[in-house]
Amino acid sequence: MAIHDGASVVPTLSAWTRSFPLEGRARLLLLMPAVGFLLLVFAYPLVLIAVRSVTDPAPGFGHYVQIATTDVYVRVLASTFGLALSVTLATFVLGYPVAYALARSRGFVQALLVMLVLVPFWTSLLVRTYAWMVILGRYGVVNKTLMALGLTDEPLKLLHTGFATHIGMVHILLPFMILPIWSVMSRIDRSLIMAARSLGASQFSTFLGIYFPLTLPGVFSGALFVFILALGFYITPALLGGPSDLTISMLIAQQVSELLAWGFASALAVTLLVVTLALILVAGRLLGLDKIWEGLK
Amino acid sequence: MIADREWESIGRLPQLLLYAICALVLLFLMLPIFIVVPISFSSSLYLDFPPRGFSLQWYERFLNSPEWTAAFWTSLQVAILATLLACALGTAAALGLTRSRFPGKSLVVGLLLSPMIIPVIVLAIALYAVYAKADLVGSVVGLVLAHAALGLPFVIVTVSATLQRVDERLEHAAVSLGATPFRAFWHIVFPLIRPGMIAGAVFAFIASWDEVVIALFISGTRSATLPKRMWEGLRTEIDPTIAAVSTLLIVVSVVLMLVVEWLRRRSARLAGSMPGGGGN
Numbered sequence: 001m002a003i004h005d006g007a008s009v010v011p012t013l014s015a016w017t018r019s020f021p022l023e024g025r026a027r028l029l030l031l032m033p034a035v036g037f038l039l040l041v042f043a044y045p046l047v048l049i050a051v052r053s054v055t056d057p058a059p060g061f062g063h064y065v066q067i068a069t070t071d072v073y074v075r076v077l078a079s080t081f082g083l084a085l086s087v088t089l090a091t092f093v094l095g096y097p098v099a100y101a102l103a104r105s106r107g108f109v110q111a112l113l114v115m116l117v118l119v120p121f122w123t124s125l126l127v128r129t130y131a132w133m134v135i136l137g138r139y140g141v142v143n144k145t146l147m148a149l150g151l152t153d154e155p156l157k158l159l160h161t162g163f164a165t166h167i168g169m170v171h172i173l174l175p176f177m178i179l180p181i182w183s184v185m186s187r188i189d190r191s192l193i194m195a196a197r198s199l200g201a202s203q204f205s206t207f208l209g210i211y212f213p214l215t216l217p218g219v220f221s222g223a224l225f226v227f228i229l230a231l232g233f234y235i236t237p238a239l240l241g242g243p244s245d246l247t248i249s250m251l252i253a254q255q256v257s258e259l260l261a262w263g264f265a266s267a268l269a270v271t272l273l274v275v276t277l278a279l280i281l282v283a284g285r286l287l288g289l290d291k292i293w294e295g296l297k
Numbered sequence: 298m299i300a301d302r303e304w305e306s307i308g309r310l311p312q313l314l315l316y317a318i319c320a321l322v323l324l325f326l327m328l329p330i331f332i333v334v335p336i337s338f339s340s341s342l343y344l345d346f347p348p349r350g351f352s353l354q355w356y357e358r359f360l361n362s363p364e365w366t367a368a369f370w371t372s373l374q375v376a377i378l379a380t381l382l383a384c385a386l387g388t389a390a391a392l393g394l395t396r397s398r399f400p401g402k403s404l405v406v407g408l409l410l411s412p413m414i415i416p417v418i419v420l421a422i423a424l425y426a427v428y429a430k431a432d433l434v435g436s437v438v439g440l441v442l443a444h445a446a447l448g449l450p451f452v453i454v455t456v457s458a459t460l461q462r463v464d465e466r467l468e469h470a471a472v473s474l475g476a477t478p479f480r481a482f483w484h485i486v487f488p489l490i491r492p493g494m495i496a497g498a499v500f501a502f503i504a505s506w507d508e509v510v511i512a513l514f515i516s517g518t519r520s521a522t523l524p525k526r527m528w529e530g531l532r533t534e535i536d537p538t539i540a541a542v543s544t545l546l547i548v549v550s551v552v553l554m555l556v557v558e559w560l561r562r563r564s565a566r567l568a569g570s571m572p573g574g575g576g577n
Contacts, residue, residue: 030393031405034386034449038408041446045423052426094325097318116323118558122550123330124507126524127543130531131329134336134346134540141332141346174326203308232416235509239531249418256422257514269419276416 046273049266056263063267073251077271080247083162083237084230087169088177091226092219094170095177099218102178103185121175129236132168133159136240164240169233176229177222184218217287224283228276248272330547337540355541365542368526375437375522376505379444383501386445387452388494392486394453395460413450417510420446425514435517443511448501455500459493459564492560499553506549 053063067073102113120128135141136158143155158164188211196206234249241247246254248268255265332346337355339348359365390409394402412420424443425434433439463486471481509524516525523542530539 027393027397028399030389034390034393034409034453035405037386038412038446038449041424041442042412042420043408045427046419048426049419049423094318094322097315098322101315101319113319113323114558116327118554119551120326120330122503122554124524124543124546124550126507126509126527126531127333127546128329130527130539130543131333133531135328135332144346171326171329174322203311228414232418234418235528249416252418252422253513256425262426265422269416269422272416273419276414280414 050270052263053266053270056266063264064271066264067267067271073268076246076248076251079245080231080249083165083169083233083245083247084227087166087173087230088223088227090166090170091174091177092223095174095222096181096219099178099181099185099215102182103188117175117178120171121179125172125235128172129168129239132164132171132240136164136167159240160242162241162245165237165245168236168240169230172236173226173229176225180222180225181215181218185215188214220283220287224279224287228279231276232272333540333543334547336537337544339537339540355537358538359541359545362538365523365526365538368521368523371437371440371516371520372506372523375440375444375520376502378437378441379448379505380498380502382441382445383448383452384494384498387449387497387501388456388490390449391453391456391460391490391493395457396465409453410450412446417447417508421511421514424511428515434515435519437520439515440505440512440520440522443515444505444508445501447508447511448504451500451504452494452497455497456490456493459490462564463489492564496557496560499557503550503553507546 054061067077098113098117102110102117105113133140137143138155138157138159140159142158143152146152147155192210192214193206196210197203201209232249233247234253237245237247238250238253249272252265252268252272255261255268335348336346338351338353340350340352340354341348394406394409420443424439428434428436428439433442467489468481468485471485472478476484507524508522509528512522512525513528516522521529523546527539527542530536
């Protein structure tokens, strides 16, 4: 506020109208506390991690070389990418029709659909992961049902598998796909669709040639969110996945809490961070970052 | 009416197919809640679904366990303090960002919003290393600082969105009529951005209240939060007490969600009728 601005403490009327409300330097002062806070609590610890990755225990890029050349680590990186990719595809396939129904419905039906998407969205990730443990467990809901129906005599191994990780992650990330697509769909100019139809295009080709391309910005920002969030997943794969389904995040946590291998863990963390930021920057260039934030809101 | 015609325009069969797919996906989305909530009221000693009888034993166990209740109070304390801090810093920052131009602005915006998108595990170990040196591991202060950083972008985004719609001439008018800048802010700008602040506060609260990964690393045993206590429970025994805790968490989330939805609808109404998801 201009109270902090020495020049405007004793103002003339014209000075007020020129430099206020909240103009110029005074405005920038308002940014300082948040910027300072994040530099201290957020940026500074990250810089230390980056430094540690090339100094602990010995100076050099040894950890990065190790990550890039050791089979196990390359496989963890690749499988985390694979997991993020398949989860992104699954959320798109399942989420697109729901977004379409949301955009098309009105009134009570729409309010109901919105609630059904938002309630799980707002529910704690840990609670939802726990629920899937109960549902997919050895004597869980699915196995009990299958056995009661006589479809299987032995309980199937569902929990602690890659399948369970997929189910849990798709469940948690689905709203991040649905909401941006819906947001874009609800802003599509309907006259474009009607024009295509009245000019004789079939329903199918109108959808494929006009409607779907118009929804692509939403699809891309949804896919970007889901993919980036999926890359960093820790809790859900740790609780639902098997011992062989290691993700980068699990590897980082393991290196720190079990092996105290800080230098190596830091290098892994920097790798994950750089990949995430690079994805956002590239996507930002291609799509326009503003549009992505818009999709988030 | 218009909606009906549009539905017809996609044909009967695709419409049915669309309905069927949506119903399945939405069932999938709601399934965990439909399972966890009934189990929490189960009278049996094991995880049984459907539960054989009704009882509140798991809620009693939660309330009578000092470990669980301590975790609950820690979580509440941390979330409230982190929300207040994020709101103060975030609202000021949003006021500073809106309608201002300066070199490096996109860099500053990038910094302010990045806690939203960074992999939490990276921040968790980074903070753990710093906190270990500063003796902040296991402290409420440490958790509050970390969670406030996570909540800050949400406050900035929601308050900025509200500020975009505030007509700055109102503030100019107040000042030209003799109000001090502070009075103009307090009586004109603040009431107009309050809905954005409340929505931002709810997001910041939930970001802290549900946060697991950072809490796992930095909350130690001294100040374990509710999610951390749950995580420990899940790794050892899958006890229905966790279902009771989960149900309480679901109730908190739904109430907070309704607050945000109500604000969103209200601001959409005030801003004129906005279609579908445009009001957010």
